[in-house]
Amino acid sequence: MELRHPFITNPRLAIYYGLFWLVAGSAMVMISTFVSGVSFGISIVEVFSFVITYALIGSAIWYVIKFTTLEDHSVSNILFAHLIAASIIVFIWMYFGVVIIKLLHSDSDEWIKKIIVVRIFFGYMLYIIYVIFFYAVNYYQGFKEKVINESKLISLVKEAELHALKSQINPHFLFNSLNSISSLTMTDPARAQEMVINLSQLMRYSLKHNQKEMVSFQQELGNNKLYLNIEKVRFGSKLNPVFEIEDGCSNAEIPNMILQPLYENAIKYGVYEATETVDVITHCKCNSKVLEITISNTFDPNVQSKKGEGIGLRNIRERLQVIYGNPHLLQTNSDNNKFTVTLSVPQN
Amino acid sequence: MTEKLRTIIVEDEELARSLMKSFLKNNDKIEIIAECENGFEGIKTINELKPDLVFLDIQMPKITGFEMLELLEYKPQIIFATAYDKYALKAFEFNAADYLLKPYSKERLFEAVDKVASKIESEGKISDVAEKISNFPREEFLDRVVVKDRHKISIIPVDQIRYIESMDDYVMIYTKTGKHLKQKTMKYFESALNPKDYTRIHRSYIVKVDEINEIQQYEKESYIVILHDKTKLKVSKTGYKNLKVVLNY
Numbered sequence: 001m002e003l004r005h006p007f008i009t010n011p012r013l014a015i016y017y018g019l020f021w022l023v024a025g026s027a028m029v030m031i032s033t034f035v036s037g038v039s040f041g042i043s044i045v046e047v048f049s050f051v052i053t054y055a056l057i058g059s060a061i062w063y064v065i066k067f068t069t070l071e072d073h074s075v076s077n078i079l080f081a082h083l084i085a086a087s088i089i090v091f092i093w094m095y096f097g098v099v100i101i102k103l104l105h106s107d108s109d110e111w112i113k114k115i116i117v118v119r120i121f122f123g124y125m126l127y128i129i130y131v132i133f134f135y136a137v138n139y140y141q142g143f144k145e146k147v148i149n150e151s152k153l154i155s156l157v158k159e160a161e162l163h164a165l166k167s168q169i170n171p172h173f174l175f176n177s178l179n180s181i182s183s184l185t186m187t188d189p190a191r192a193q194e195m196v197i198n199l200s201q202l203m204r205y206s207l208k209h210n211q212k213e214m215v216s217f218q219q220e221l222g223n224n225k226l227y228l229n230i231e232k233v234r235f236g237s238k239l240n241p242v243f244e245i246e247d248g249c250s251n252a253e254i255p256n257m258i259l260q261p262l263y264e265n266a267i268k269y270g271v272y273e274a275t276e277t278v279d280v281i282t283h284c285k286c287n288s289k290v291l292e293i294t295i296s297n298t299f300d301p302n303v304q305s306k307k308g309e310g311i312g313l314r315n316i317r318e319r320l321q322v323i324y325g326n327p328h329l330l331q332t333n334s335d336n337n338k339f340t341v342t343l344s345v346p347q348n
Numbered sequence: 349m350t351e352k353l354r355t356i357i358v359e360d361e362e363l364a365r366s367l368m369k370s371f372l373k374n375n376d377k378i379e380i381i382a383e384c385e386n387g388f389e390g391i392k393t394i395n396e397l398k399p400d401l402v403f404l405d406i407q408m409p410k411i412t413g414f415e416m417l418e419l420l421e422y423k424p425q426i427i428f429a430t431a432y433d434k435y436a437l438k439a440f441e442f443n444a445a446d447y448l449l450k451p452y453s454k455e456r457l458f459e460a461v462d463k464v465a466s467k468i469e470s471e472g473k474i475s476d477v478a479e480k481i482s483n484f485p486r487e488e489f490l491d492r493v494v495v496k497d498r499h500k501i502s503i504i505p506v507d508q509i510r511y512i513e514s515m516d517d518y519v520m521i522y523t524k525t526g527k528h529l530k531q532k533t534m535k536y537f538e539s540a541l542n543p544k545d546y547t548r549i550h551r552s553y554i555v556k557v558d559e560i561n562e563i564q565q566y567e568k569e570s571y572i573v574i575l576h577d578k579t580k581l582k583v584s585k586t587g588y589k590n591l592k593v594v595l596n597y
Contacts, residue, residue, distance in 0.1 A: 171432030172407060176361065179431065179450035183367030236362045273409045275386050300410070302503060 005062050006137050021055040049100035057093050058130050065134040090123035156319045160257045164206040180234050195233050202226045218250035224259050239271045242281045249284050252291040254345050261312025262295050262341050270297035296340040352379040358390040359405040371454045387416035398422045400473050406430040415494040417478040425464045425475045489542040495528035511555040547594045549587035
């Protein structure tokens with residue numbers, strides 16, 4: 001939630017606001033001077049003692065709006081909160097107005113007596129106008145943010161899809177897998193067939209889910225198991241996938257195609273460079289609030305791999321930022337020869 | 349040809365090995381004498397058994413097929429088998445060696461074998477493929493160097509190299525923890541290391557710019573650099589110019 005004042009985030013709005021009050025104030029001074037026949041100096045003091053002070057104090061009403069949003073609170077709560085806030089603001093406003101009048105006005109006591117009731121009423125009315133104005137600003141901001149987020153999300157999902165497709169037509173993956181199939185057709189036709197089917201399913205999955213952002217964890221995991229099965233055929237005993245999935249996680253929601261880059265990394269940095277067995281361990285637990293997935297693999301720290309965070313991890317972080325407003329839901333940890341990545345997916 | 353080619357397969361994927369073996373079973377020119385699962389085993393076995401022909405995968409754990417070639421003492425004929433390697437394919441296009449793109453057919457495999465067999469008849473068993481490949485200009489700078497000291501193979505990340513000294517056909521690579529001899533030319537390293545980080549300061553020296561502590565004039569027209577650990581290296585006239593460019597003064 002954007003808590004900063006719109007006058008700070010959008011200085012143009014602040015300028016318009018200032019100009020409005022300046023014009024309105026000047027007009028009132030004119031009327032007071034030429035129509036009511038009050039002297040020019042006194043008119044300025046009378047008008048600006050209240051107008052300028054309200055322009056300054058009134059801008060604080062934004063924060064009242066922010067903490068009493070229409071979505072999260074009941075009507076009676078909102079009305080009550082505004083009544084209190086309005087009274088406080090009107091009181092502060094009147095106080096400063098009276099002080100200024102007392103200091104600068106020649107006939108202050110008489111004048112205050114004359115206008116005080118009208119001014120208080122005027123203060124409350126202005127408060128209502130401000131509230132409507134700020135709710136409109138707030139709604140517009142939220143709307144704009146939503147539109148931006150939505151388009152960003154669409155492009156990120158597209159990027160994830162593209163990434164998945166690209167890694168499937170990645171020459172090392174594709175041609176080595178086809179070479180394995182070529183080998184299996186002679187030694188073990190049944191397994192060759194199984195691998196062709198797995199490969200097809202994997203590719204179909206990333207072609208199919210064009211628009212859908214969230215899928216069930218079961219579905220997402222199933223897809224990644226296909227991927228691991230294919231790699232398992234290639235790497236044999238070098239790759240040992242282990243799944244420790246707690247009960248009740250399968251229906252949890254998870255962004256589509258968010259896990260594959262994590263398994264790809266485990267294979268690229270763990271299995272590719274290994275001569276011994278590498279366990280790729282997926283541990284998963286969940287409750288009503290969060291689904292927590294931990295994927296770990298061992299790696300050889302002596303082998304210098306190209307450093308830097310890949311597109312895969314960056315895309316995951318950005319999607320978490322857009323969907324949940326928190327890029328830290330993905331944590332990585334490299335400890336001696338063990339790499340662990342933890343993904344926390346909030347659940348509603 | 350009466351004598352069979354004594355052949356070793358170096359390939360990390362078991363299914364790829366078994367495919368090649370079952371293809372070659374029917375080829376009367378080939379006798380498979382060993383199989384290796386990675387580059388380390390490959391070096392040991394090739395140096396020991398001195399085969400006529402090696403089928404070599406490029407992408408392998410720990411060290412790549414190319415890096416393995418650099419460390420061989422005995423240089424047999426090589427046929428590469430790879431799924432894809434941008435750099436390799438370019439080298440192959442220039443006929444640096446024969447190669448098989450996975451997945452390949454039996455016919456294509458036999459063709460490659462015939463080619464090598466006739467090459468051996470005309471040129472002999474020792475091959476210059478390793479040299480040709482490793483001297484082929486790279487598109488990317490090195491990120492690691494593999495060296496062999498006696499029987500131990502080490503992988504040195506490039507940023508650990510402090511300086512390189514030329515020693516006839518070899519170079520001595522000085523790192524923070526020691527020094528390693530490698531059969532490569534200065535010219536090779538001059539082009540394979542990123543010139544932003546490494547600069548040739550002399551016929552005999554390439555130095556990591558970050559290691560330089562001081563440049564001292566030591567005669568009228570000659571300079572030396574002093575490294576952080578007080579090592580002093582001579583700088584030639586051209587070397588001084590190079591340094592000026594890199595250090596921007």
